[in-house]
Amino acid sequence: MIRRSGFILLLALLLVPTAQADPSAIQRGAYLFALGGCASCHTDSDNGGEPLAGGLAMPTPFGTFYTPNISADPQQGIGAWSNADFIRAMRRGISPEDEHYYPAFPYTAYSLMSDAELHDLKAYLDSQPASAVPSKAHQLNFPFRYRSLLALWKWLYLDGQRFSPDPNRSEQWNRGAYIVNGPGHCVECHSPRTLLGGLDSDHLLEGTPDGPDGETVPGLTAASNPEFGQWLDEDIQFALETGMMLNGDFFSGTMGKVVDNSTSQLSEADRAAIAVYLKSFAKPPQ
Ligand code: HEC
Ligand code: HEC
Structure with missing residues (x-):
C-alpha cells in the first residue's frame, strides 16, 4: 500500500x-x-x-x-x-x-x-x-x-x-487617466498631502512644495500651473520621452529618474494618452 x-x-x-x-x-x-x-x-x-x-x-x-x-x-x-x-x-x-x-x-x-x-x-x-x-x-x-x-x-x-473607465471619455483619455492615477503614480508626487500623509483629494495634480526629497513638485493642471498650461500635447510627450522641458532645461531630481526608469521606456501611444489626459481638465475621475 x-x-x-x-x-x-x-x-x-x-x-x-x-x-x-x-x-x-x-x-x-x-x-x-x-x-x-x-x-x-x-x-x-x-x-x-x-x-x-x-x-x-x-x-x-x-x-x-x-x-x-x-x-x-x-x-x-x-x-x-x-x-x-x-x-x-x-x-x-x-x-x-x-x-x-x-x-x-x-x-x-x-x-x-x-x-x-x-x-x-x-x-x-x-x-x-x-x-x-x-x-x-x-x-x-x-x-x-x-x-x-x-x-x-x-x-x-x-x-x-x-480602475473604472469613464464611458463619456475616449479610450485614449481613459488610458491616460489610468496611467497617471494608477501604475505611473504621477498623482502621488504631483499632489499635495494632508497632515496624515494621504493624498489631498480636493487638489489632485495641483503640485506641492513638499514633494519627495523636499523638492517642489509643479502642478500638472493648467489652473495650478499656468506655465504648464501653455505646453502642447507634443511638448508633454517630448519631455516624457527625453527629459527636456519646454524651456530647454532637463528635469532634475526625482522627475529625471521617472523619465529614465519609466516614461522614456513607454510606447508613443502611452505618452500621447498621458498628454491627452493632462491637457483635458483639472481633476482626475473619482
Ligand atoms: C516611491 C517609491 C516606490 C516605488 C515607485 C515602488 N515601491 Fe515598492 N516599496 C517601497 C517601499 C518604501 C516599500 C516598503 C514598505 C514598508 O516597509 O511598509 C516597498 C515595498 C514593496 C514590496 C513589499 C516587499 C517586502 O519585502 O515585503 C513589494 C512587493 C514592492 N514594493 C513591489 C513594488 C513594485 C512591483 C513596484 C513597481 C510597480 C514598486 N514596488 C514601486 C517603495 C516603492
Ligand atoms: C517621484 C516624484 C515624481 C513622480 C512619480 C512624477 N513626477 Fe513629474 N515632476 C516631479 C518633479 C520633482 C518635477 C520638477 C522637475 C524639475 O523642474 O526639474 C516634475 C515635473 C514634471 C513636469 C514638468 C512640469 C512643469 O511645469 O515644469 C511634467 C510634465 C511631469 N512632471 C509629468 C509627470 C508625469 C506624466 C508623471 C507620471 C508618469 C510624473 N510626472 C511623475 C516629480 C515626480
Whole structure:
C-alpha cells in the first residue's frame, strides 16, 4: 500500500508541468515594470545598488524609509511569494506576514492594476536575477514605527478598487487617466498631502512644495500651473520621452529618474494618452 502511494506520488510529480512562465507574460510584465517605475525606488542606482535589491533611502517627515529587496531571491527578496501574496501587497498593502505596508510604497496607485497585469509583473520580477542583499530596517520616528496605526490610514486613504473607465471619455483619455492615477503614480508626487500623509483629494495634480526629497513638485493642471498650461500635447510627450522641458532645461531630481526608469521606456501611444489626459481638465475621475 505504502509503495503504491509512493509510486502514485512520483507519477504525479512527473506529470505536473514544471512551473515555467510564459515568455509573453514576462514581456508584458517588463513593460508594466517600466510603467510602474519600480526601479526608481527598488534599485539604488546612485549608490551602485544591485538591481531590485532595494536599499534606497527615502527621507520623509515621518522618518527615513529604506526600500526592500524585491528581487527573485527566496530569502531576501520575494522569490518565494505566490501570485496571491504579490497581489495582496500591491493592492491592499498587506505583507504575507499580515502586516500593513507604509504608503511610501505607492500601493494606493498600484491597486488600480488588474489581476492579469499583476500576474505578468510578478512573472517578470521572477525572471530577473536574484540578489541576496538583505533589506534594511526603516528609521522612523515615534509613533510611526507601529504598523498597526496604518489600518486607520488605509481606512481613510485606500480605496482599493480597480480602475473604472469613464464611458463619456475616449479610450485614449481613459488610458491616460489610468496611467497617471494608477501604475505611473504621477498623482502621488504631483499632489499635495494632508497632515496624515494621504493624498489631498480636493487638489489632485495641483503640485506641492513638499514633494519627495523636499523638492517642489509643479502642478500638472493648467489652473495650478499656468506655465504648464501653455505646453502642447507634443511638448508633454517630448519631455516624457527625453527629459527636456519646454524651456530647454532637463528635469532634475526625482522627475529625471521617472523619465529614465519609466516614461522614456513607454510606447508613443502611452505618452500621447498621458498628454491627452493632462491637457483635458483639472481633476482626475473619482
Ligand atoms: C516611491 C517609491 C516606490 C516605488 C515607485 C515602488 N515601491 Fe515598492 N516599496 C517601497 C517601499 C518604501 C516599500 C516598503 C514598505 C514598508 O516597509 O511598509 C516597498 C515595498 C514593496 C514590496 C513589499 C516587499 C517586502 O519585502 O515585503 C513589494 C512587493 C514592492 N514594493 C513591489 C513594488 C513594485 C512591483 C513596484 C513597481 C510597480 C514598486 N514596488 C514601486 C517603495 C516603492
Ligand atoms: C517621484 C516624484 C515624481 C513622480 C512619480 C512624477 N513626477 Fe513629474 N515632476 C516631479 C518633479 C520633482 C518635477 C520638477 C522637475 C524639475 O523642474 O526639474 C516634475 C515635473 C514634471 C513636469 C514638468 C512640469 C512643469 O511645469 O515644469 C511634467 C510634465 C511631469 N512632471 C509629468 C509627470 C508625469 C506624466 C508623471 C507620471 C508618469 C510624473 N510626472 C511623475 C516629480 C515626480
